[in-house]
Amino acid sequence: MDLTGSSLVIVADGRRARLFEERRRGGPLIEVTSQLGDLAPHRPMAASHAGGSHERMGPASHTGDRPTPGERREDDFIDLVGARAADVMRRSDHQGLVLIAAPRALGRLRQAMAHAKLTVSHAEARDRVSQTPDELRTCLRELRLHD
Template sequence: MEVAMQLDGKALVVVADGEHVRMLEERRRGGPLTEREDWTKDLDYDLLASPPRGRVFQRVGPGSHTVDAATPKARSEARFLEAVAEQIGRLVARDAPDEVILIAPPRALGTLRAALPPAALERLGPTEAAERCGETVDQLREAVRAARLDA
């Protein structure tokens, strides 16, 4: 059975790490990417970061006195990425992109995948485990193209 490559359709491209997110729209496959800052304006890491659970001012050594095994930074990053996943779900429900493409470092990518709502998971396209938040839109377009070829 031969599978035809889809040439039309729009994609939501999400580039994230534990503290930053960029969302881009590709209106046709292989076309230019348009950064959509309006989609990320409510996703501020500093506002979404979880508050510390407790502090110890007199301690010796590098140990942490947190209640659970996760560090405060790891909890903050997970909470931020869960908010990103919720926003992806809202955009999928509203705009119905044909494909959701995720680009994030390995741990962030795993957290995002795990937090995606079912409708977004159904549209999940290629993913790349890489840190690309600081790249230009043209570099991201090439990364999306390479991810599609590797998929």
């Protein structure tokens, strides 16, 4: 692995995403989230529950095992982030791709990157969207130490 090369860092959960460039390994993280474009929802807000039905002769719930509308909305958001981040990665000259995301979002981002035939150099299953670039830089340094 190139110790001096640049990396693209994606930090996301099911509702928010941030994109950073690390122009040299161990250097400052520069936020470039605007390169992802408009990530605002374009559909009405979904309910957070799947609904259910109850039998007339007693209590019962038949909600099924399908994702709730809220989970589907989060999945759609992460899929959009993954597709746009893959486009940014293809257009750039970054050598590394780092994913830091909530566990469910991390899985979907990994799928998007595999579908785009991009290799993820490091990944962490933690929700760190609210952290500052300096805090993320420290986390990235620790993540690289363990690999």
